[in-house]
Amino acid sequence: MTQHTDVVVIGGGQSGLAAGYHLRRLGLDFVVLDAQATPGGAWQHTWDSLRLFSPAAYSSLPGRLMPPQADETYPDAAHVVAYLTDYEQRYDLPVHRPVRVTGVHRDGELLRVESDAGTWQARAVVSATGTWSRPFLPAVPGRTEFRGRQLHTVEYRGPKDFTGERVVVVGGGNSGAQIAADLAYDADLTWVTLREPRYLADDIDGRALFDHASARRRALDEGRTANGGVASLGDIVAVPPVRAARDAGFLKAQPMFDRITPTGVTWADGMTAEADAIIWCTGFRPALAHLAPLGVRGPRGHIPTDGTRAVAEPRLHLLGYGDWTGPASATLIGVGRPAREAARAIADLLR
The missing domain is CATH 3.50.50.60 (FAD/NAD(P)-binding domain)
Known part of the structure; x- marks a missing residue:
């Protein structure tokens, strides 16, 4: 059985939830397909002592401040999972789980999203699958x-x-x-x-990094000389x-x-x-195998984007994979702005 909707969001972590928040505010019909069995995205799989880089107030998704964690300036992963769970419920986001998307295909004027739980046809797709499922190991002799x-x-x-x-x-x-x-x-x-x-200097946290990344993007967009980016700080x-x-x-x-x-x-x-x-501790690569049927990858596997929109497929938006899909978009505080821009672009497209 094939289901129909305006937008399919693939991934129910922080990026997918931010997208859902803005799609709902614009009155669009959408579903969020999440491969995880429970809410919380990748945060539910991290090590026990992991801490955010910013205080709770500066680690929030759009519309809902993260509450502080008792006796902790920098919240732990369990606190983030609880926050994302509450966020999903508070805004009654239509998350279906566990649903693993196997491929996104062009289907005339629609995009067909195939999964292990059925098929959806949509007028637009937001890919928000992150990187956690694709750990990178370097090729070291021996x-x-x-x-x-x-x-x-x-x-x-x-x-x-x-x-x-x-x-x-x-x-x-x-x-x-x-x-x-x-x-x-x-x-x-x-x-x-x-x-x-x-x-980084001891007084620099995630909020300062986000501000620095945003200032760089504004300067580049306006043709001005940009700062060296977050990497220049440490x-x-x-x-x-x-x-x-x-x-x-x-x-x-x-x-x-x-x-x-x-x-x-x-x-x-x-x-x-x-x-x-x-x-x-050697990083990750974007989890994008489900987009292979669209043939949107450019040289070296990179998907060229204009903001969050895939250049080769205007009905597809990528969210939360890093600076190439929005300044600091792989962070809690950073994903809100590109999520809003993606939702607005999709609303304009559907009109």
């Missing part, structure tokens, strides 16, 4: 030879699983720093980064656990190793580190 445990950020839960073990954490971004800080007290830690860790937000481990001298990074051996890692100068586990 990686398949290692006899210990290897896991990615998505599989890490907490330090209790590594008490007393020798652990190599790879990655100089926020995830690498937070997980390294998490392990520093209970494991024999080796933290490895491509370059010397660059901490790579690591010094949330309290990271700051504490750094100031205690536990976060001393080593340069990237050259090879993995069956029992650890080695550097070109002969230095070695034995390891029971390697944790790869």
Whole structure:
């Protein structure tokens, strides 16, 4: 049986909910198809000690401030899951789950969205599937030879699983720093980064980063000289656990190793580190396989966009994958504006 609607939003995490909020305000008929069994998006699968980079008031979706978490300046992942669950219910967003979309196809004047729960025909589609389901592992010589445990950020839960073990954490971004800080007290830690860790000033949090990214986008849109973007400020937000481990001298990074051996890692100068586990905090790639039937990818797999709209398919909008779909659009505070712009563009298209 095929169902019909104006818009199908694929993904029920923070980006999909923000899109739903604005589509509802514009009076459009839509559904949100979410592959997760419960609300909360990727936040329900993160490690136990993860903290937001901003206070709750600056980590909110449109229309509803995130309430503060008791005794915590920077909320944890469980608080975010509770907030997203409440948000979905408060605005009575039509989320169907668990529904895994297998492909989006052109079907005359409509787009056909096929899934393991049936088929929808829509006049427009918002893809908001994020990146969490596509962890990236670099090709490092010897990686398949290692006899210990290897896991990615998505599989890490907490330090209790590594008490007393020798652990190599790879990655100089926020995830690498937070997980390294998490392990520093209970494991024999080796933290490895491509370059010397660059901490943002201790008083900079996610709100300042969003403002910086927005200022850069405005300058570029107006033809003015832009700032260097968020990357120019540093790579690591010094949330309290990271700051504490750094100031205690536990976060001393080593340069990237050259090879993995069956029992650890080695550097070109002969230095070695034995390891029971390697944790790869090496980022993600956009989860876009469901869009393959549309043939909208350009060189190197990138989908060219004009704002959030796919250049090769004006009925398709991409939301929440990073700066290429809106300044800071992969963050709670940043996704609201591109979600509003996408909903307005879809409303104009449907008229």
